[in-house]
Amino acid sequence: MKTNALLSDLAAITGEQHVHTGADLAARDPGFHPGNLGADLAVYPDTTEQVARIVTLCAAHKIPVVPQGGLTGLSGAASSDSDSLILGLRRMTKIEALDPRANTAIVQCGATLQSVEAAANEHGLSVGIDLGARGTATIGGMIATNAGGMEAFRNGSMRARVLGIEAVTATGAVLDDLTEVPKCNEGYDLKHLFCGAEGTLGIVTRAVLRLTPATTATTTLLIGVGDAAAALAITRACRAVPDAEVLQTEIMWRNYAVTVAAEIGLSHVLGFCDAPAYLLIELSAGDPDAALETLFGDPAVGAAMIDAVVAKNEKERAEIWRIREESFIVDNTVAHCQWYDISVPLGRIDDTITAIDTRLNALDPDLGIWVMGHLGDGNLHYTIGNGQPQPPARQAEIADAVYDGLKKTGGAFSAEHGIGTEKRASLAKYGDPEKLRLMRAIKHAFDPQGIMNPGKVL
Numbered sequence: 001m002k003t004n005a006l007l008s009d010l011a012a013i014t015g016e017q018h019v020h021t022g023a024d025l026a027a028r029d030p031g032f033h034p035g036n037l038g039a040d041l042a043v044y045p046d047t048t049e050q051v052a053r054i055v056t057l058c059a060a061h062k063i064p065v066v067p068q069g070g071l072t073g074l075s076g077a078a079s080s081d082s083d084s085l086i087l088g089l090r091r092m093t094k095i096e097a098l099d100p101r102a103n104t105a106i107v108q109c110g111a112t113l114q115s116v117e118a119a120a121n122e123h124g125l126s127v128g129i130d131l132g133a134r135g136t137a138t139i140g141g142m143i144a145t146n147a148g149g150m151e152a153f154r155n156g157s158m159r160a161r162v163l164g165i166e167a168v169t170a171t172g173a174v175l176d177d178l179t180e181v182p183k184c185n186e187g188y189d190l191k192h193l194f195c196g197a198e199g200t201l202g203i204v205t206r207a208v209l210r211l212t213p214a215t216t217a218t219t220t221l222l223i224g225v226g227d228a229a230a231a232l233a234i235t236r237a238c239r240a241v242p243d244a245e246v247l248q249t250e251i252m253w254r255n256y257a258v259t260v261a262a263e264i265g266l267s268h269v270l271g272f273c274d275a276p277a278y279l280l281i282e283l284s285a286g287d288p289d290a291a292l293e294t295l296f297g298d299p300a301v302g303a304a305m306i307d308a309v310v311a312k313n314e315k316e317r318a319e320i321w322r323i324r325e326e327s328f329i330v331d332n333t334v335a336h337c338q339w340y341d342i343s344v345p346l347g348r349i350d351d352t353i354t355a356i357d358t359r360l361n362a363l364d365p366d367l368g369i370w371v372m373g374h375l376g377d378g379n380l381h382y383t384i385g386n387g388q389p390q391p392p393a394r395q396a397e398i399a400d401a402v403y404d405g406l407k408k409t410g411g412a413f414s415a416e417h418g419i420g421t422e423k424r425a426s427l428a429k430y431g432d433p434e435k436l437r438l439m440r441a442i443k444h445a446f447d448p449q450g451i452m453n454p455g456k457v458l
């Protein structure tokens, strides 16, 4: 595939210095999936026109194209093999416009979440979405994975933040759907198909983002609770506090919190109580002291809370957040572990956790289970393992133990990290057959040659 003619065609589009092969490419950081740099060839354009020319070239030669942003995706969706061309978008970082009257930003796809957030903050605005990989994850990658994160319970996932997109489709044509208005009923809403498509329908080159007023946390609490129902009762009570807004509501079950805290030397942060679970809740309150007084005076909070600490300063706040955000420490500590990213309706979280525990225990009582998640939208992240490699059949049994019954409860086996390569078998098994048929038809309509990120999702 890597012919001299192809290399010189690519170099003619981007300049030779933006075409990478061999040792030069292998020396780069592969990001969060070891297979990301499996292709022997990568090209880094910086305009939509260059992306369109590259895809036109690939379409003519039937070369598979793997779009890549910040490489923080967790499902293998940006992995590439030796037949494919990596189309890296990290040079397309421009924030082209930011309109504080309309609360919108027009950005190129390679801009990181952090850079757009910083630009929005200058106008008292925010992207309205946040995740641990903020410094590296790109807007294009976040659209392609329909990223969720910690503010999705109040602002929606990425799909809800996108007003318009520009994309290069599999023929190299440019789809201009860069609307800047919340209301647009001009036929089928194609832009939303690109949200969560994981690069299989085309390459998002620019986007119009809907911004929200920026908020400032005034109060960070870590509260020991018995279960998710108690954490939700406290969250409800926080919402009822006058002149206060709940900005974050995250939950960590004990095994997760204790493991991460110990690994990063912050066990003392949990020293205030031995609880089955910990609620991390953050408020923006006009009068923080009055808000806390109201909250702790609420009998519902008294009944639901085991004990609580309030961060006294930024250092204590950062320590609490590190325990929640450094989740990859569990994955690094437990050899051969598997992770899951599920959604559960709020009223069914405790029952689901108990049912999953029971099924996993029946399978292998030595399996360790670490759970945390975004409480506000019922998104739970599981890490499971016993330190030993699991043969594929056992891996499938563990997946079944986590996913069984989720659909009946109204939940989802994939919440915010997408399907990529790692959850394809589960999509084939748990996806509704008619939905899968329509997805294949849509894929074929967008990409009849099957060159856009093949082997992912479907």
Ligand SMILES: Cc1cc2nc3c(=O)[nH]c(=O)nc-3n(C[C@H](O)[C@H](O)[C@H](O)COP(=O)(O)OP(=O)(O)OC[C@H]3O[C@@H](n4cnc5c(N)ncnc54)[C@H](O)[C@@H]3O)c2cc1C
Pocket: 032, 066, 067, 068, 069, 070, 071, 072, 073, 074, 077, 078, 089, 109, 110, 130, 131, 132, 133, 136, 137, 138, 139, 140, 141, 142, 143, 144, 145, 146, 147, 148, 149, 150, 197, 198, 199, 200, 202, 203, 204, 205, 328, 416, 417, 453, 456
């Ligand atoms: C520490 C950490 C915390 C995280 N927390 C969260 C979280 O709370 N919530 C959450 O949802 N995710 C989270 N993630 C996952 C990850 O950050 C998101 O999936 C993110 O959206 C990926 O963006 P990226 O630019 O890194 O994309 P990449 O990893 O480069 O690519 C991901 C997918 O998007 C495609 N893609 C990339 N750019 C484009 C483009 N311009 N057009 C079309 N397709 C494209 C790729 O082909 C691939 O399919 C976390 C990851 C880490 C490492």
